[in-house]
Amino acid sequence: MSDFIAEALQRLPTETPGWLSEQRRRGRASWKSSTMPTRKTEDWKYTRLRVLEEGAYLSWAERQDPSSPALRALRDQVKIPELDARMLVFVNGFYSPELSSAKAMDAMEVVHFSDADETQVENIRTHLGTAANRDKYMFTALNDSWLDDGVFVHVKQDSKVTTPLHVVWLTVPQREAFSLSQRLLVVMEPGSEATVVEHFASDGAQQNSFTNGVTELVLSANARLCHYRLHLEEEHALHIGGVHARLDRDARLNSFHLGLGSTLKRLDVVVRHEGNGAHCDLNGIYLPRHSQHIDYHTCIEHARPHCTTNEVFRGVISDNARAVFNGRIHIHPDAQKTVAQLSNKNLLTSNRAEVDTKPELEIYADDVKCTHGATVAQLDDYALYYLCSRGIAREHAQVMLSTGFINELINNLQHPTLGEYLKPVLSDMFVQQVTQRERTE
Numbered sequence: 001m002s003d004f005i006a007e008a009l010q011r012l013p014t015e016t017p018g019w020l021s022e023q024r025r026r027g028r029a030s031w032k033s034s035t036m037p038t039r040k041t042e043d044w045k046y047t048r049l050r051v052l053e054e055g056a057y058l059s060w061a062e063r064q065d066p067s068s069p070a071l072r073a074l075r076d077q078v079k080i081p082e083l084d085a086r087m088l089v090f091v092n093g094f095y096s097p098e099l100s101s102a103k104a105m106d107a108m109e110v111v112h113f114s115d116a117d118e119t120q121v122e123n124i125r126t127h128l129g130t131a132a133n134r135d136k137y138m139f140t141a142l143n144d145s146w147l148d149d150g151v152f153v154h155v156k157q158d159s160k161v162t163t164p165l166h167v168v169w170l171t172v173p174q175r176e177a178f179s180l181s182q183r184l185l186v187v188m189e190p191g192s193e194a195t196v197v198e199h200f201a202s203d204g205a206q207q208n209s210f211t212n213g214v215t216e217l218v219l220s221a222n223a224r225l226c227h228y229r230l231h232l233e234e235e236h237a238l239h240i241g242g243v244h245a246r247l248d249r250d251a252r253l254n255s256f257h258l259g260l261g262s263t264l265k266r267l268d269v270v271v272r273h274e275g276n277g278a279h280c281d282l283n284g285i286y287l288p289r290h291s292q293h294i295d296y297h298t299c300i301e302h303a304r305p306h307c308t309t310n311e312v313f314r315g316v317i318s319d320n321a322r323a324v325f326n327g328r329i330h331i332h333p334d335a336q337k338t339v340a341q342l343s344n345k346n347l348l349t350s351n352r353a354e355v356d357t358k359p360e361l362e363i364y365a366d367d368v369k370c371t372h373g374a375t376v377a378q379l380d381d382y383a384l385y386y387l388c389s390r391g392i393a394r395e396h397a398q399v400m401l402s403t404g405f406i407n408e409l410i411n412n413l414q415h416p417t418l419g420e421y422l423k424p425v426l427s428d429m430f431v432q433q434v435t436q437r438e439r440t441e
Contacts, residue, residue, distance in 0.1 A: 004053045005034060008142060011060070011179075016148040017114050019121055027134055027144020034138040046324045046356045047295040051264050052238060057210040061092035061180040064172060066099055070203065071172070075099045078168055078201045078232075082417040085166035085197065086110070088151070092171055092209070093180035107159030108194060113150045113183075124152050127187050131216040132244040137268055139240045143181055143214040150183035153196065155223075157189040164195040164226075164415065171202040171209045171237055182213035182241070188223035188251075195226040195415065202234045213241030219251035221275060226414045231259040231267070232425070235292050242268030247307075249275030253282075254414055257313075258422065259296065260429075261288025261321055266295040273300070273307040273335070284313040285406050287426070288321035289433055295324035302335040309340040314409060316402050317346060317353040318433055328360040329372065335365050342372040347405045349379055349398065349433075395434040402430045 009032060016024065036053065037044035064071060075089055088110070089099035095112065111120055128150075134141040155161055169182055186196055198215065211233075219225055229243060239262060245253055259265060271280050280300065288294045300309050309329060317323045329340045346355045359372040379401055387397035403426065410426075413419045 030141035085164040109154040146181040155192040158191040193224040207237035217245040247278035257284035261292025261294040289318040
Protein backbone atom coordinates (compact mmCIF):
# COMPACT_ATOMS: atom_id res chain seq x y z
CA MET A 1 0.00 0.00 0.00
CA SER A 2 1.43 3.38 -1.00
CA ASP A 3 1.96 6.16 1.54
CA PHE A 4 -0.74 8.29 -0.06
CA ILE A 5 -3.35 5.52 0.09
CA ALA A 6 -2.48 4.79 3.72
CA GLU A 7 -2.54 8.47 4.69
CA ALA A 8 -5.89 9.01 2.99
CA LEU A 9 -7.35 6.14 5.03
CA GLN A 10 -6.38 7.92 8.24
CA ARG A 11 -8.55 10.90 7.42
CA LEU A 12 -12.12 10.57 8.58
CA PRO A 13 -14.97 13.03 8.15
CA THR A 14 -15.79 14.78 11.39
CA GLU A 15 -19.54 15.11 10.90
CA THR A 16 -21.30 12.40 8.94
CA PRO A 17 -24.93 11.22 8.87
CA GLY A 18 -25.05 7.68 10.21
CA TRP A 19 -26.84 6.32 7.15
CA LEU A 20 -23.79 7.16 5.00
CA SER A 21 -21.51 4.92 7.07
CA GLU A 22 -22.06 1.84 4.87
CA GLN A 23 -21.23 3.79 1.68
CA ARG A 24 -18.12 5.12 3.37
CA ARG A 25 -17.09 1.67 4.65
CA ARG A 26 -17.32 0.18 1.16
CA GLY A 27 -15.36 3.07 -0.28
CA ARG A 28 -12.59 2.64 2.27
CA ALA A 29 -12.38 -1.09 1.56
CA SER A 30 -12.10 -0.47 -2.19
CA TRP A 31 -9.57 2.34 -1.71
CA LYS A 32 -7.47 0.19 0.64
CA SER A 33 -7.22 -2.57 -1.97
CA SER A 34 -6.16 -0.11 -4.69
CA THR A 35 -2.63 0.55 -5.89
CA MET A 36 -1.38 3.88 -7.12
CA PRO A 37 -1.14 3.84 -10.92
CA THR A 38 2.21 4.01 -12.69
CA ARG A 39 3.31 4.51 -16.29
CA LYS A 40 2.61 0.79 -16.80
CA THR A 41 -1.06 1.36 -15.90
CA GLU A 42 -2.71 1.86 -19.27
CA ASP A 43 -5.41 4.30 -18.12
CA TRP A 44 -2.77 6.43 -16.39
CA LYS A 45 0.06 6.01 -18.87
CA TYR A 46 0.41 9.72 -19.63
CA THR A 47 -0.68 11.21 -16.31
CA ARG A 48 1.54 10.95 -13.26
CA LEU A 49 0.36 11.41 -9.70
CA ARG A 50 3.71 12.39 -8.25
CA VAL A 51 2.59 15.95 -7.44
CA LEU A 52 -0.32 14.54 -5.42
CA GLU A 53 1.79 11.95 -3.61
CA GLU A 54 4.56 14.43 -2.80
CA GLY A 55 2.21 17.23 -1.76
CA ALA A 56 1.09 17.75 1.78
CA TYR A 57 -2.66 17.57 1.16
CA LEU A 58 -3.34 16.25 4.64
CA SER A 59 -5.54 19.01 6.05
CA TRP A 60 -9.28 19.32 5.63
CA ALA A 61 -10.73 22.43 4.10
CA GLU A 62 -11.79 25.16 6.52
CA ARG A 63 -14.92 27.32 6.53
CA GLN A 64 -14.42 30.78 5.09
CA ASP A 65 -16.08 34.03 6.11
CA PRO A 66 -18.96 34.54 3.61
CA SER A 67 -19.03 38.26 4.34
CA SER A 68 -15.55 38.67 2.88
CA PRO A 69 -15.64 41.28 0.09
CA ALA A 70 -13.19 39.14 -1.90
CA LEU A 71 -15.56 36.13 -1.80
CA ARG A 72 -18.55 38.24 -2.78
CA ALA A 73 -16.57 39.69 -5.68
CA LEU A 74 -15.55 36.18 -6.76
CA ARG A 75 -19.20 35.05 -6.58
CA ASP A 76 -20.25 37.98 -8.77
CA GLN A 77 -17.45 37.16 -11.21
CA VAL A 78 -18.64 33.59 -11.80
CA LYS A 79 -22.31 34.48 -11.94
CA ILE A 80 -23.60 33.91 -15.47
CA PRO A 81 -25.62 36.93 -16.65
CA GLU A 82 -29.02 36.29 -18.16
CA LEU A 83 -28.99 32.60 -17.18
CA ASP A 84 -31.64 33.29 -14.51
CA ALA A 85 -30.55 30.27 -12.51
CA ARG A 86 -30.86 29.15 -8.93
CA MET A 87 -27.33 29.46 -7.62
CA LEU A 88 -25.77 27.19 -4.97
CA VAL A 89 -22.34 28.39 -3.86
CA PHE A 90 -19.79 26.28 -2.01
CA VAL A 91 -16.51 27.68 -0.70
CA ASN A 92 -13.79 25.10 -0.06
CA GLY A 93 -16.48 22.44 0.00
CA PHE A 94 -18.80 24.18 2.49
CA TYR A 95 -22.20 25.43 1.45
CA SER A 96 -22.59 29.19 1.78
CA PRO A 97 -26.26 30.28 1.97
CA GLU A 98 -25.14 33.92 2.19
CA LEU A 99 -23.57 33.71 -1.29
CA SER A 100 -26.33 31.56 -2.81
CA SER A 101 -29.69 32.51 -4.28
CA ALA A 102 -32.95 31.26 -2.85
CA LYS A 103 -34.94 30.99 -6.10
CA ALA A 104 -37.65 28.37 -5.59
CA MET A 105 -38.12 25.49 -8.03
CA ASP A 106 -41.22 23.49 -7.12
CA ALA A 107 -40.59 20.57 -9.45
CA MET A 108 -36.93 20.15 -8.42
CA GLU A 109 -35.82 19.06 -4.97
CA VAL A 110 -32.37 20.28 -3.96
CA VAL A 111 -31.20 19.09 -0.57
CA HIS A 112 -27.97 18.33 1.25
CA PHE A 113 -27.45 14.76 2.33
CA SER A 114 -27.19 15.94 5.93
CA ASP A 115 -30.62 17.69 5.74
CA ALA A 116 -32.52 14.95 3.90
CA ASP A 117 -35.76 13.63 5.35
CA GLU A 118 -36.63 9.91 5.49
CA THR A 119 -38.05 9.78 1.97
CA GLN A 120 -35.09 11.66 0.51
CA VAL A 121 -32.61 9.50 2.43
CA GLU A 122 -34.18 6.38 0.98
CA ASN A 123 -34.00 7.88 -2.52
CA ILE A 124 -30.35 8.81 -2.07
CA ARG A 125 -29.43 5.37 -0.73
CA THR A 126 -31.21 3.75 -3.68
CA HIS A 127 -29.26 5.70 -6.34
CA LEU A 128 -25.96 6.73 -4.75
CA GLY A 129 -23.12 4.72 -6.28
CA THR A 130 -25.26 3.13 -9.01
CA ALA A 131 -23.62 5.19 -11.78
CA ALA A 132 -20.11 5.60 -10.34
CA ASN A 133 -18.14 2.35 -10.03
CA ARG A 134 -15.82 2.63 -7.05
CA ASP A 135 -14.12 -0.69 -7.84
CA LYS A 136 -13.05 0.49 -11.31
CA TYR A 137 -12.35 4.15 -10.58
CA MET A 138 -10.15 4.37 -7.52
CA PHE A 139 -10.73 8.07 -6.87
CA THR A 140 -14.45 7.38 -6.77
CA ALA A 141 -13.60 4.96 -3.96
CA LEU A 142 -11.67 7.77 -2.27
CA ASN A 143 -14.68 10.04 -2.64
CA ASP A 144 -16.87 7.38 -1.01
CA SER A 145 -14.41 6.91 1.84
CA TRP A 146 -14.36 10.66 2.56
CA LEU A 147 -18.10 11.08 2.12
CA ASP A 148 -19.60 13.30 4.80
CA ASP A 149 -22.18 15.24 2.79
CA GLY A 150 -23.34 15.90 -0.74
CA VAL A 151 -26.01 17.55 -2.86
CA PHE A 152 -29.07 15.62 -3.97
CA VAL A 153 -31.05 16.94 -6.94
CA HIS A 154 -34.35 15.22 -7.63
CA VAL A 155 -36.59 16.16 -10.56
CA LYS A 156 -40.13 14.85 -10.28
CA GLN A 157 -41.88 12.77 -12.91
CA ASP A 158 -43.04 14.58 -16.07
CA SER A 159 -41.77 17.89 -14.70
CA LYS A 160 -40.13 20.39 -17.04
CA VAL A 161 -37.87 22.61 -14.95
CA THR A 162 -37.10 25.71 -17.01
CA THR A 163 -34.92 27.40 -14.38
CA PRO A 164 -31.34 26.06 -14.52
CA LEU A 165 -29.53 24.98 -11.36
CA HIS A 166 -26.08 26.61 -11.14
CA VAL A 167 -23.81 24.82 -8.65
CA VAL A 168 -20.63 26.80 -8.00
CA TRP A 169 -17.65 25.16 -6.33
CA LEU A 170 -15.18 27.89 -5.26
CA THR A 171 -11.71 27.32 -3.83
CA VAL A 172 -9.49 29.82 -2.08
CA PRO A 173 -6.03 29.08 -0.62
CA GLN A 174 -5.49 28.21 3.04
CA ARG A 175 -2.44 28.36 5.25
CA GLU A 176 -1.67 24.69 4.54
CA ALA A 177 -2.38 22.54 1.51
CA PHE A 178 -5.76 20.88 1.88
CA SER A 179 -8.21 18.43 0.37
CA LEU A 180 -11.92 18.65 -0.22
CA SER A 181 -14.45 16.11 -1.42
CA GLN A 182 -17.43 17.04 -3.63
CA ARG A 183 -20.41 14.81 -4.44
CA LEU A 184 -23.44 15.63 -6.58
CA LEU A 185 -26.27 13.19 -7.26
CA VAL A 186 -28.90 14.08 -9.88
CA VAL A 187 -31.93 11.79 -10.23
CA MET A 188 -34.33 12.42 -13.11
CA GLU A 189 -37.68 10.67 -12.90
CA PRO A 190 -39.48 9.48 -16.07
CA GLY A 191 -40.41 12.22 -18.51
CA SER A 192 -38.62 14.99 -16.58
CA GLU A 193 -36.45 17.77 -18.01
CA ALA A 194 -33.84 20.00 -16.35
CA THR A 195 -30.53 21.85 -16.72
CA VAL A 196 -27.62 21.62 -14.27
CA VAL A 197 -24.46 23.72 -14.53
CA GLU A 198 -21.43 22.77 -12.44
CA HIS A 199 -18.87 25.53 -12.20
CA PHE A 200 -15.46 25.07 -10.58
CA ALA A 201 -13.56 28.31 -10.05
CA SER A 202 -11.03 29.98 -7.76
CA ASP A 203 -9.58 33.39 -7.11
CA GLY A 204 -6.40 34.58 -8.81
CA ALA A 205 -4.08 33.61 -5.94
CA GLN A 206 -1.91 30.50 -6.18
CA GLN A 207 -4.06 27.63 -5.01
CA ASN A 208 -2.98 24.83 -2.67
CA SER A 209 -6.08 22.61 -2.91
CA PHE A 210 -6.83 19.09 -4.05
CA THR A 211 -10.42 18.51 -5.12
CA ASN A 212 -11.84 15.03 -5.46
CA GLY A 213 -15.14 15.60 -7.23
CA VAL A 214 -17.69 13.01 -8.35
CA THR A 215 -21.01 13.67 -10.06
CA GLU A 216 -23.65 11.00 -10.72
CA LEU A 217 -26.47 11.47 -13.22
CA VAL A 218 -29.33 8.96 -13.16
CA LEU A 219 -31.85 9.43 -15.98
CA SER A 220 -35.05 7.40 -16.00
CA ALA A 221 -37.11 6.62 -19.09
CA ASN A 222 -37.70 9.59 -21.41
CA ALA A 223 -35.85 12.00 -19.12
CA ARG A 224 -33.96 14.96 -20.61
CA LEU A 225 -30.94 16.54 -18.93
CA CYS A 226 -28.56 19.29 -20.08
CA HIS A 227 -25.43 19.07 -17.96
CA TYR A 228 -22.48 21.45 -18.10
CA ARG A 229 -19.24 21.02 -16.16
CA LEU A 230 -16.86 24.00 -16.31
CA HIS A 231 -13.35 23.76 -14.85
CA LEU A 232 -11.99 27.29 -14.62
CA GLU A 233 -9.73 26.95 -11.57
CA GLU A 234 -6.35 28.65 -11.14
CA GLU A 235 -3.56 26.56 -12.62
CA HIS A 236 -2.06 25.31 -9.32
CA ALA A 237 -5.30 23.71 -8.16
CA LEU A 238 -5.29 19.89 -8.32
CA HIS A 239 -8.47 18.13 -9.39
CA ILE A 240 -9.27 14.45 -9.94
CA GLY A 241 -12.86 13.44 -10.46
CA GLY A 242 -15.47 12.70 -13.02
CA VAL A 243 -19.02 12.49 -14.23
CA HIS A 244 -20.83 9.15 -14.29
CA ALA A 245 -24.20 8.83 -16.02
CA ARG A 246 -26.77 6.06 -16.37
CA LEU A 247 -29.44 6.35 -19.08
CA ASP A 248 -32.68 4.37 -19.17
CA ARG A 249 -35.00 3.84 -22.16
CA ASP A 250 -35.22 6.82 -24.55
CA ALA A 251 -33.39 9.09 -22.10
CA ARG A 252 -31.47 12.05 -23.54
CA LEU A 253 -28.27 13.46 -22.04
CA ASN A 254 -26.60 16.57 -23.45
CA SER A 255 -23.28 16.96 -21.63
CA PHE A 256 -20.70 19.70 -22.21
CA HIS A 257 -17.26 19.92 -20.58
CA LEU A 258 -14.77 22.78 -20.51
CA GLY A 259 -11.42 22.42 -18.81
CA LEU A 260 -8.49 24.74 -18.26
CA GLY A 261 -5.36 22.85 -17.34
CA SER A 262 -3.63 22.80 -13.96
CA THR A 263 -0.66 21.18 -12.27
CA LEU A 264 -2.75 17.99 -12.29
CA LYS A 265 -6.24 17.61 -13.67
CA ARG A 266 -7.79 14.24 -14.52
CA LEU A 267 -11.47 13.84 -15.38
CA ASP A 268 -13.33 10.62 -16.22
CA VAL A 269 -16.62 10.89 -18.09
CA VAL A 270 -18.55 7.62 -18.18
CA VAL A 271 -21.99 7.16 -19.77
CA ARG A 272 -23.92 3.88 -19.71
CA HIS A 273 -26.79 3.30 -22.13
CA GLU A 274 -28.92 0.87 -20.13
CA GLY A 275 -32.25 1.31 -21.92
CA ASN A 276 -33.28 0.95 -25.55
CA GLY A 277 -33.21 4.14 -27.58
CA ALA A 278 -31.07 6.21 -25.19
CA HIS A 279 -29.05 9.06 -26.68
CA CYS A 280 -26.01 11.05 -25.53
CA ASP A 281 -24.42 14.19 -26.95
CA LEU A 282 -21.02 14.51 -25.29
CA ASN A 283 -18.93 17.57 -26.20
CA GLY A 284 -15.85 19.05 -24.61
CA ILE A 285 -13.05 21.60 -24.88
CA TYR A 286 -9.71 21.53 -23.05
CA LEU A 287 -7.28 24.46 -23.04
CA PRO A 288 -4.04 23.80 -21.15
CA ARG A 289 -1.23 26.39 -21.31
CA HIS A 290 2.04 27.28 -19.58
CA SER A 291 3.22 23.96 -18.06
CA GLN A 292 -0.26 22.68 -17.25
CA HIS A 293 -1.56 19.16 -17.61
CA ILE A 294 -5.10 17.98 -18.33
CA ASP A 295 -6.42 14.48 -18.95
CA TYR A 296 -9.91 13.61 -20.21
CA HIS A 297 -10.86 9.94 -20.27
CA THR A 298 -14.30 9.21 -21.69
CA CYS A 299 -16.10 5.89 -21.91
CA ILE A 300 -19.50 5.29 -23.50
CA GLU A 301 -20.99 1.89 -22.67
CA HIS A 302 -23.64 0.77 -25.17
CA ALA A 303 -25.34 -2.10 -23.37
CA ARG A 304 -28.74 -2.02 -25.13
CA PRO A 305 -29.89 -1.81 -28.77
CA HIS A 306 -31.03 1.24 -30.75
CA CYS A 307 -28.90 3.69 -28.75
CA THR A 308 -26.94 6.60 -30.22
CA THR A 309 -23.92 8.68 -29.24
CA ASN A 310 -22.31 11.75 -30.75
CA GLU A 311 -19.03 12.70 -29.05
CA VAL A 312 -16.82 15.65 -30.04
CA PHE A 313 -13.82 16.93 -28.07
CA ARG A 314 -11.43 19.67 -29.16
CA GLY A 315 -8.25 20.91 -27.54
CA VAL A 316 -6.02 23.97 -27.92
CA ILE A 317 -2.66 23.23 -26.31
CA SER A 318 -0.16 26.04 -25.81
CA ASP A 319 3.31 26.80 -24.45
CA ASN A 320 4.78 23.76 -22.63
CA ALA A 321 1.41 22.26 -21.75
CA ARG A 322 0.33 18.67 -22.19
CA ALA A 323 -3.12 17.25 -22.89
CA VAL A 324 -4.33 13.68 -22.82
CA PHE A 325 -7.53 12.47 -24.44
CA ASN A 326 -8.68 8.87 -24.36
CA GLY A 327 -12.15 8.32 -25.79
CA ARG A 328 -13.65 4.83 -25.77
CA ILE A 329 -16.93 3.59 -27.17
CA HIS A 330 -17.78 0.05 -26.07
CA ILE A 331 -20.52 -1.77 -27.99
CA HIS A 332 -21.80 -4.78 -26.02
CA PRO A 333 -23.05 -7.97 -27.80
CA ASP A 334 -26.72 -7.05 -27.23
CA ALA A 335 -26.31 -3.47 -28.48
CA GLN A 336 -27.48 -4.04 -32.05
CA LYS A 337 -28.54 -1.06 -34.21
CA THR A 338 -26.11 1.23 -32.37
CA VAL A 339 -25.05 4.48 -34.06
CA ALA A 340 -22.01 6.12 -32.46
CA GLN A 341 -19.52 8.77 -33.56
CA LEU A 342 -16.35 9.97 -31.84
CA SER A 343 -14.18 12.87 -33.00
CA ASN A 344 -11.16 14.46 -31.33
CA LYS A 345 -9.30 17.40 -32.90
CA ASN A 346 -6.30 19.19 -31.42
CA LEU A 347 -4.52 22.44 -32.21
CA LEU A 348 -0.95 22.96 -31.02
CA THR A 349 -0.03 26.65 -30.85
CA SER A 350 3.55 26.02 -29.73
CA ASN A 351 6.37 23.75 -30.86
CA ARG A 352 6.68 22.60 -27.25
CA ALA A 353 3.02 21.74 -26.69
CA GLU A 354 2.06 18.06 -26.60
CA VAL A 355 -1.09 15.97 -26.86
CA ASP A 356 -1.62 12.22 -26.52
CA THR A 357 -4.89 11.21 -28.15
CA LYS A 358 -6.36 7.75 -28.34
CA PRO A 359 -9.86 7.26 -29.75
CA GLU A 360 -11.10 3.68 -29.35
CA LEU A 361 -13.93 1.52 -30.66
CA GLU A 362 -14.55 -1.84 -29.00
CA ILE A 363 -17.38 -3.58 -30.85
CA TYR A 364 -18.99 -6.95 -30.09
CA ALA A 365 -22.18 -6.50 -32.17
CA ASP A 366 -22.38 -6.89 -35.94
CA ASP A 367 -25.24 -4.52 -36.86
CA VAL A 368 -23.86 -1.12 -35.91
CA LYS A 369 -22.65 2.15 -37.46
CA CYS A 370 -19.62 3.50 -35.63
CA THR A 371 -16.88 5.95 -36.58
CA HIS A 372 -13.93 7.50 -34.75
CA GLY A 373 -11.04 9.77 -35.58
CA ALA A 374 -8.43 12.14 -34.22
CA THR A 375 -6.29 14.92 -35.69
CA VAL A 376 -3.36 16.95 -34.40
CA ALA A 377 -2.26 20.11 -36.20
CA GLN A 378 -0.49 23.41 -35.68
CA LEU A 379 -1.64 26.91 -36.58
CA ASP A 380 -1.92 27.18 -40.35
CA ASP A 381 0.89 29.43 -41.64
CA TYR A 382 -1.09 30.20 -44.79
CA ALA A 383 -4.14 31.26 -42.76
CA LEU A 384 -1.92 33.44 -40.57
CA TYR A 385 -0.35 35.03 -43.65
CA TYR A 386 -3.76 35.63 -45.22
CA LEU A 387 -5.11 37.39 -42.14
CA CYS A 388 -1.92 39.44 -41.70
CA SER A 389 -2.03 40.46 -45.36
CA ARG A 390 -5.49 41.93 -44.67
CA GLY A 391 -4.07 44.24 -42.02
CA ILE A 392 -4.71 42.07 -38.95
CA ALA A 393 -1.86 42.00 -36.43
CA ARG A 394 -0.21 38.61 -36.10
CA GLU A 395 -1.16 38.20 -32.43
CA HIS A 396 -4.78 39.04 -33.22
CA ALA A 397 -4.75 36.55 -36.09
CA GLN A 398 -3.52 33.84 -33.73
CA VAL A 399 -6.34 34.64 -31.31
CA MET A 400 -8.88 34.51 -34.14
CA LEU A 401 -7.68 31.10 -35.33
CA SER A 402 -7.60 29.64 -31.81
CA THR A 403 -11.06 30.99 -31.06
CA GLY A 404 -12.44 29.78 -34.37
CA PHE A 405 -11.18 26.27 -33.65
CA ILE A 406 -13.54 25.89 -30.67
CA ASN A 407 -16.34 28.31 -31.57
CA GLU A 408 -18.45 25.64 -33.20
CA LEU A 409 -18.89 23.81 -29.90
CA ILE A 410 -19.53 27.06 -27.99
CA ASN A 411 -22.12 28.22 -30.51
CA ASN A 412 -23.96 24.90 -30.38
CA LEU A 413 -24.61 25.02 -26.63
CA GLN A 414 -28.24 24.42 -25.71
CA HIS A 415 -28.18 27.59 -23.59
CA PRO A 416 -26.78 30.47 -25.68
CA THR A 417 -26.41 32.65 -22.57
CA LEU A 418 -23.76 30.23 -21.32
CA GLY A 419 -21.88 30.60 -24.61
CA GLU A 420 -22.06 34.39 -24.36
CA TYR A 421 -20.52 34.14 -20.89
CA LEU A 422 -17.69 31.84 -22.01
CA LYS A 423 -16.67 33.62 -25.24
CA PRO A 424 -15.06 36.71 -23.63
CA VAL A 425 -13.50 34.58 -20.87
CA LEU A 426 -11.76 32.35 -23.42
CA SER A 427 -10.92 35.22 -25.77
CA ASP A 428 -9.18 37.12 -22.96
CA MET A 429 -7.23 33.99 -22.11
CA PHE A 430 -6.05 33.60 -25.72
CA VAL A 431 -5.06 37.30 -25.87
CA GLN A 432 -3.00 37.05 -22.67
CA GLN A 433 -1.39 33.88 -23.92
CA VAL A 434 -0.40 35.30 -27.32
CA THR A 435 0.82 38.56 -25.79
CA GLN A 436 3.03 36.68 -23.35
CA ARG A 437 4.38 34.47 -26.12
CA GLU A 438 5.24 37.48 -28.32
CA ARG A 439 7.14 39.09 -25.44
CA THR A 440 9.25 36.01 -24.77
CA GLU A 441 10.05 35.44 -28.43
